[in-house]
Amino acid sequence: MQPSLLSETLTVSQLTFRIRKLLEENPELQDVWVTGEISNLSRPASGHIYFTLKDKNASLRCVMWKTDALRTRPNLQEGAAVEVHGRIAVYEPQGQYQLIANLIQAKGEGALFQEFLRLKSMLEAEGLFDPERKRAIPEHPRVIGIVTSATGAALRDMLNTIRRRQPLAKVILAPSPVQGVDAPPALVDAIQALNPKNPDVILVARGGGSIEDLWAFNDERVVRAVAASQVPIISGVGHETDFTLCDFAADLRAPTPTAAAELATQTTLDDLRFRLSAYQSRLTDLTSNLLADHEALISSLATRLKYVSPERRIQSEFQRLDELSRRAFSALNHRVQLQSARVDGISKRLNALNPAGILARGYAIITRKSDGKIVGKVSQAHGEMNVHVSDGEFEVIKK
DSSP states (O other), X not given: OOOOTTSOOOXXXXXXXXXXXXXXXXXXXXXXXXXXXXXEEEOOTTSOXXXXXXXXXXXXXXXXXXXXXXXXXXXXXTTOEEXXXXXXXXXXXXXXXXXXXXXXXXXXXXXXXXHHHHHHHHXXXXXXXXXXXXXXXXXXXXXXXXXXXXXXXXXXXHHHHHHHXXXXXXXXXXXXXXXXXXXXXXXXXXXXXXXXXXXXXXEEEEOOOOTTTTGGXXXXXXXXHHHHOSSOEEEEESSTTOOOHHHXXXXXXXXXXXHHHHHHSOOOHHHHHHHHHHHXXXXXXXXXXXXXXXXXXXXHHHTTOSSSOHHHHHHHHHXXXXXXXXXXXXXXXXXXXXXXXXXXXXXXXXXXXXXXXXXXXXXXXXXXXXXXXXXXXXXXXXXXXXXXXXXXXXXXXXX
16 A cells, blocks of 8 residues: 555654554553562673563563662562553553563562551651661670570571681570561560660571561561660661661671571671771772763763753663673684684694604704804814704713
8 A cells, every 4th residue: 555645654663653652651651550470580790680471372572680789689480460650651662661660570469569668667667667766786795685586597697607707706696586476575675675785786687488477576576675685786677688677776787597697707807997988988989980980971972962861862872781691602712713723723732842742753953052052064063062852961072
């Protein structure tokens, strides 16, 4: 069919751009929750997360950028049922629409998460999480208090770590259930019971689990007990990706119970000062370089951007970079194999020309002892000379 005289013939890029504007300018599509199962999960070295969200009738391509992944640290696995929040966007190079995710949570955790946010906002407003309240952890504690289950693996891991790193430290255990309706009051009693015994630091810890399993450490009574403790507290609840309100109220948060024990048994002050100085210099250099790069990039893009958002363009390039990185790695690996074969051939030719190989075949090299020059003619042979053969040398004298 020929195009109508009144219609406009569009390029693929123009049509895709119009579709993208229709989707991305729709406010209902810029703040959506989608539920489904995770498949095709990919975590490239760039730090971005790519996956497909599907149900029995459809699938949706999703991406979470590195900044959101570091902020939320989602615990993702193939086949997991999740709820994803984000906005609809279009990846123009492939003409595909996708969900740009900024929050991922297990299906059914929405109500608990909302309660978590409510309690966090309330306690934060009261100042329980203020950085100014945080106290330094003693570098060489003599007495370490532990609040955890007496039968859990977390206690065994912490005791092994303390014994290995600070064998002279005394450990006082205040056992408590760490899950269920009885856990919050028991945790409060354990923290309050340890304070009069004057330990140098208290570890409040348990192993990982779901948000329901860890909910005792989001209980308002427990959080207030942590904040009110007269002894510095290290919170080591769950795994690295788990966060509880006790983490915010504690003087220091550790990603795991074992890490909490490691932080309670620090190295020497000189070591810490050296590492801090090195980190500070590195951070200053990285920050300066990053600012310089971004200033140059912004200056260059400022004169070119009109209707296209710089953020969308950069995110699209990030995605393209991941694709190119995979192809570049494959090409580089092929190039290395070719160069290895070439080096192997050169090595064999050099071995064939090696003087030591010639000597091994029965030849000898004669040098004058007086000046070390090689004797190549009869007329050059006189006086004391050295004869070099494959297994050494000996002297001769021409009379």
